[in-house]
Amino acid sequence: MKVLLVFAHPDARSLNGALRDVAVAELQRLGHEVQISDLYAQGWKSAVDRADFPALAPDERLSPSTASKTAYEAGELTPDVQGEIDRMRWADVLILQFPLWWFTMPAILKGWVDRVYACGFAYGVGEHSDKRWGDRYGEGNLAGKRAMLIVTTGGWETHYGARGVNGPIDDLLFPINHGILFYPGYDVLPPFVVYQAGRLDQAEFEARAEQLRERMRTLATVTPIAYRRQNGGDYLIPSMELRPGLGAAGATGFNLHLGDEKPER
């Protein structure tokens, strides 16, 4: 398999750097091809701005989605963005690795999403009709590929538990897993989360490293999160609300969007 790992920590000597090395070594040992987008090392530009769209007339208003669609269709995205899109198309598996900062990804990785997820590539794809509402949430240009998160947190596991003060980790990661990865078509694997990142001793690190190796060994086989496909019949169009009667008893919020079975493909 081909694996793209997008890495978003400013220091390779961090726990994140060590975990990355563990994951990459195991993938290579298994014979997979690995490419790494090391955003800090690449000096990744985070902000969507006019420099992203050189063809935009100086006095023309910048609407990011419109400018992105025009540049994508004309093959005029900037080379850094186009390079990441090429890597995403090349890879069978996308891994996003980052420390959880303020309950989501660091700015530099958000900037990778904001800029690389071009209109026409990652959204604004497919027909909008009374039968379909675009190729998204389980369909799209990345369909057939898998994606997963590797995340570290400073806080304790209980703080991110079902009743933890930070909110449940699966809910905090939903906007990424469902909104960023499932949206353009990826099958999303359960995240690999390391808690209390600043406090691991060597034995704990080794234990977590071995769990991460196991996740790398099962990349192709682990069951994806069972998000409902948007155009599979579960949602009303165009309101895009889950049909009455669907959803486990008592389920509310994000959990409504988990189906009862593995996504078909």
Add this chain to the structure above:
Amino acid sequence: MKVLLVFAHPDARSLNGALRDVAVAELQRLGHEVQISDLYAQGWKSAVDRADFPALAPDERLSPSTASKTAYEAGELTPDVQGEIDRMRWADVLILQFPLWWFTMPAILKGWVDRVYACGFAYGVGEHSDKRWGDRYGEGNLAGKRAMLIVTTGGWETHYGARGVNGPIDDLLFPINHGILFYPGYDVLPPFVVYQAGRLDQAEFEARAEQLRERMRTLATVTPIAYRRQNGGDYLIPSMELRPGLGAAGATGFNLHLGDEKPER
């Protein structure tokens, strides 16, 4: 009152720019003082990196929280970061305004949070004991101040409804409202959200503008979201889990952290 509005859209001629002008004009008409941090106009640097900590030795590992705490305590934060902290301390009300990109804030605004929320200022504050777990979630250096979001989305309101495919807007904004604003002490006001931002005609814009003016007129009086204060007795320490028996019947996930009453202060 003193109001700081942090603005994160790349073009002032956007709907966001127009809404900002409406909000600022109404605040000024009411006699409030307003400062604007226009992140694109300021050329805000998004990524936390070594340049933020000039005192860090070149061969020293960069741990962002450690470096941030050291720089904050020594008064050696970079001038752009210190300037924003000064504005936050000056303001009675903080408004974050942004277009919802991939279900959260744009990278440039996340970079404002990642960099301005210094350790010792916005987190890592207060004692950790069996009675308290830091001054956070309702306590902290910003306690006594109010904060709110002004957000635009391309999608429809129903797509962000209780059963909408994107997830409920209040859940999508929880990591910001609770995790970024309530965490360092702000009382968090309900967000002002404009849906289908690309499709408003003049009459719809005027209607939304008037609603926004009303929100500006009620900044000091509207009831904050009733998040539970962490050290108020509702959470077990140090697991930081909501005590058994608390939480509305059937409530799960983020909604557990809403109390039954207005926060006391």
